[in-house]
Amino acid sequence: MLTELTAVRYVTPLREGGSLPGVVEAADDQGAYGTYVMKFTGAGQGRKTLVAEVICGELARGLGLRMPRLVQIALDPVIGLGEPDEQVQELLKASGGLNLGMEFLSGxxxxxxxxFDVDPVEAGRVLWFDALINNVDRSWRNPNLLRWQGDLWLIDHGASMIWHHNWRTAETAAAKAYDASDHVLTPFGPDVAAAAERLAPLVTEELLAEVTAQVPDAWLVDEPGFETPDDVRRAYAATLLPRAKTVHERIILPGTDLKDATK
Known part of the structure; x- marks a missing residue:
């Protein structure tokens, strides 16, 4: 399970994001403080956005991609009483309990x-990963990538795994091709074949069980069609595991034969 911290100060909203994430200071039970970007359970996108953030973020880390550390942050809504922005106040009031925090990469x-330039090997690994999770939010318009200390870091995966919004069609949706023609790293000659050879074998039942276990039960309960949070976790794993084996064959890049990619 992700480390649990407690929010002690709301710093500022990040208005670039549609869900109005905010920068907060949070502390652990030993009193050690850190700064995090918090995504709220009370945001309009709902808790599935946070589930996607956790599963995809931890999976990226498990595959050796750079991803800021994720934590759970307990929020007392009273922290927002002094906020002058009414929209922020309402969001904080609606988000009492556990929320998601991502380590703030200062600078x-x-x-x-x-x-910036990106090596074709690294570009291929990021693009392959995005195809695996069906990330539709890594375009040149909104890269959701950071450059920190000279390295490329992945952020914001809440729009991924769109099949979890309708589990009855998950198997069919997950088998579809991934259109990477608008992907921000396409111009860098991504070596998708090398990425598949390196990363696909790492996507195992054990890794997926470890990754899905990081999602708090509170974000998985009462999922229609499932009896327990563990049943939902197994559904995520059962969808991602077979996709990892063949998704590289269904990535649509500029010049790709659509017939081959959509078989």
Whole structure:
């Protein structure tokens, strides 16, 4: 399970995100403080966005990709009483309990494909990972990548695994091709074949069990069609495991034969 911290101060909203995430200071039970980007259970996108953030973020880490540390942050809504922004106040009031925090990378720059270069091997690994989780939010318009201390870091996976919004169609949806024609790393000649050879064998039942176990039960209870949170966890794993084996064959890049990618 993700480390649990307690929010002690709301610093500022991040208005670039549609869900209005915010920068907060949080402390562990030993009193050690840190700064995090908090995503709220009371945001309009709902708790499935947080589930996707956890599963995809921890899976990225398990595959050796750079991803800021994720934590659970307990929020007392009273922390928002002094906020002058009414929208922020309402969001904090609606988000009492556990929320998701991502370590704040101080000094990180948003990735600009015109300003930074990416090695084809690394570009291929990120693109393959995005195909695995069906990440539709890594375009040049909204890269969701950071450059920090000279390295590329992945953030914001809440729009991934869209099949979990309708589990009855999950198997069919997960088998579809991944259109990477608009992916921000496509211009860097991503070596998808090398990425598949390196990363696909790492996506095992054991890794997926470890990753899905990080999701708090509170975000999985009462999922229609499932009796327990563990049943939901197994459904995520059962969808991702077979996809990892063949998704590289269904990535649509510029110049890809659509017939081959959509078989």
């Amino acid at each position: 990180a720059l948003g990735f600009d494909p015109l300003a």
